[in-house]
Amino acid sequence: MMEIKGTGIGQGVAVGPVVRMAERLPEPVDRPSHLSPDREIERATASLSVVAAELASRGATAGGAAQDVLEAQAMMAEDPSVVDEITKRVEAGKTAERAVFEAFATYRDLLAGMGGYMGERAADLDDISQRVIAHLLKLPAPGVPNPGHPFVLVARDLAPADTATLDLGQVLGLITVDGGPTSHTAILAREKSIVAIVGAADASGLADGDTVIVDAERDLVIASPGTDEIADAKARIAERAARDTAPVTPGALADGTPVPLLANLGSADGAAEAIKLGAEGVGLFRTEFLFLDADRAPSVTDQQREYTRLLAAFAGRKVVARVLDAGADKPLSFLNDAPEENPALGLRGIRALRHSEVILREQLTALAAADAATDAELWVMAPMIATVEETRYFTELAKELGIRVAGVMVETPAAALIADRVLAACDFASIGTNDLTQYTMAADRLLGTVANLQSPWHPAVLKLMADVGRAGAELGKPVGICGEAAADPLLAVVLVGLGATSLSMSPSALADVRASLARYRPDDARAIARAALAAEGAAEAKHAAQAAASEIPTSRAAAS
Incomplete structure (x- = not known):
């Protein structure tokens, strides 16, 4: 028996024989073309178009996050800068196959050198290159066996x-040798509830037919397991299957203390699936989908129509909408097109909206009108709050324009450190763990060279969240979590122990988080949180939380 470490996606378990992915197509031979450059360029562009169309078609079939990813890949396949690189190489006498290989490799190496989030996009370019070359050679594209x-x-x-x-x-x-928790493999596996371990470097030694246990909850692959290990895994699979088919219940701790479990949504399209998976409402409605790729802000009427569609789907339930969060990695020409050396620290979120207040006023007006036309319980929050004055400005403007419940996102250390004063000036707070981690650790979440610092498990980040939770409890104000941290089943318990009153996440994570919370009482959650807070680093905090959780008798939790 051999244990292989990686990063688990979700809490699933799987047992079965290994089948390895077919090897990649070999690198095209670098030889002079016997065709004219015009003919080679024609061949290359035709294959690029075919592959782009195929990727877009697969995306339309898959839907959801997969559609977004595959449509982005389709655009990469016909990106003018890539076509220019291919054309230069063909004009120098290379074949279309070799030109495609070299052009995509150039951009692939650029992304791979960045590491982290951007580095994990490099695999997308490899895939496009392989598909285009296969089409040029009239071979089947590499795929799943x-x-x-x-x-x-x-x-x-x-x-x-x-x-x-x-x-x-x-x-x-699914087991991948490369990749990480932010790779597209991980993102799509999470959305499709595939049991997966990514970044398991030693899995390269597994052979076809080997029996393995894929234990995502424990970040572990067990190769050649014994009969006891297989029996335990199958028992856990059966337990999980029974849980998944059981009636969905509201999120709660073992003693019945409610912890509403909400969904993060980017439009109304995912509402039905989120409700089916047990979402008790929406904890983060990202309104950017109406503004991105536009050269002007949508009208109040257009906005109201889309907001009404989502609110109607969640009639009788809470929906927390975030007003436009633009800037940094989501620039909008009509909001702020001035170049900034460090846009993550520039005019973004509430700062950009104040700079163009008419856009904020129109959005709040549309949200209030949608609220009046439906039976949902609408809460509205502002992104990137750093001061009490910003909090007061947004809350007063929102109330003036008909919003009944107005709050803020806590994404900056400044807001967390004065959470008592910020919460005193609004109705609620929601912690955005992705940005809070980025700003606390001074580590750009899109920069691979500092990826090791981008963990919400770090005690510095946990301490700030504890400060917000404490302020909320003292003032009687709700404190939600809407970053990716809430989708981690064990970290979700820690967050509740730190004072979170609700958790919002990708709908596919709801079942695992619901089951995790149900194992522990409030005192247990606080004890696990204290263990994590006392650690020195992110990895140590997670291990400490796991150790503390393992010491809590399951029978005691069940008896509650």
């Missing part, structure tokens, strides 16, 4: 087009 029986797929990494269309009746689990 079909051995005719259920299996655990092992791959160097998996392309978004393959992850999005996996046959979940055959693929029991």
Whole structure:
């Protein structure tokens, strides 16, 4: 028996035989073309167009986050800068196959050198290159094997087009040698509830037919397990299956203390699925979808129509909408098109909205009108708050324009450190753990070279969240969590122990988080949180929380 460490996605378990992904196409030979440059360019552009259309078609079939990812890949396939690179190489006498390979490799190496989030996008370029070359050579594109029986797929990494269309009746689990928790493989596996371990470097030694246990909850692959390990894994699989088919209940701790579990949504399109998976409402409604890729702000009427669509889907439930969060990695020309050396620290969030207040006024007006037209319980919050004055400005303007419940997002250390004064000036707070981690650790969340610092488990980040939770409890104000941290089942328990009163996450994570919370009482959650807070670093905090959780008798939690 051998244990292989990686990063688990979710809490699932799978057992089955390994089937390895087919090897990549070999690198095209670098030889002079016998065709004219015009003919080679024609071949290359035709294959790029075919691959782009195929990726877009797969995206439309898959829907959800997969559609966004595959449409982005389709755009990459016909990106003018890539086409220019291919054209230069063809005009120098290279074949279309070699020119495509070299052009995509240039951009791939650039992203890979950045590491982290951007580095994990490099695999997307590799996939496009392979598909285009396969089309040029009239060969089948590399893809997921079909051995005719259920299996655990092992791959160097998996392309978004393959992850999005996996046959979940055959693929029991997924193990990748490369990648990380922010790779597209991880994102799509989480959305599709695929049992997965990513970044398991030692999995490269697994062979076809090897029996493995994929234990996402424990970040572990067990190769050649014994009969006891297999029996334990199958018992956990059965327990999970029974839980998934049981009636969905509201989120709560073991003693019945309610912890509402809400969904993060980017439009009304995902509402039905979120409700089916047990979302008790929406904890983060990202309104940017109406503004991105536009050259002007949408009208009040257009906004009201879309907001009404989402609120109507959640009639009788809470919906927390975030007003436009633009700037940094989401620039909008009509809001702030001035170049900034460090836009993450510039005119973004509430700062940008104050700079163009008419946009904020129109959005609040549209939200208030949608609220009046539906039976949902609408709360509205402002992003990137750093001062009490900003809090007061937004709250007063929101109330003036008909918003009944107005709050703020706590994403800056400044807001967390004076949370008592910030919360005194509004109705509620919601902690955005992604940005709070970024600003606390002074580590750009899109920069791979500092990826090791981008963990919400770090005690410095946990301490700030504890300060906000304490202020909320003292003032009787709700404190929600709407960053990705809430989707981590154990970290969710820690967050409740720190004072969070609700958790919002990707809908696919709801079941695991609900089950995790149900194991612990309030005192247990606080004890686990204290253990994490006392650690020196992020990894140590997670290990400390795991150790503290393991010491709590399951029977005691169940008896509650």
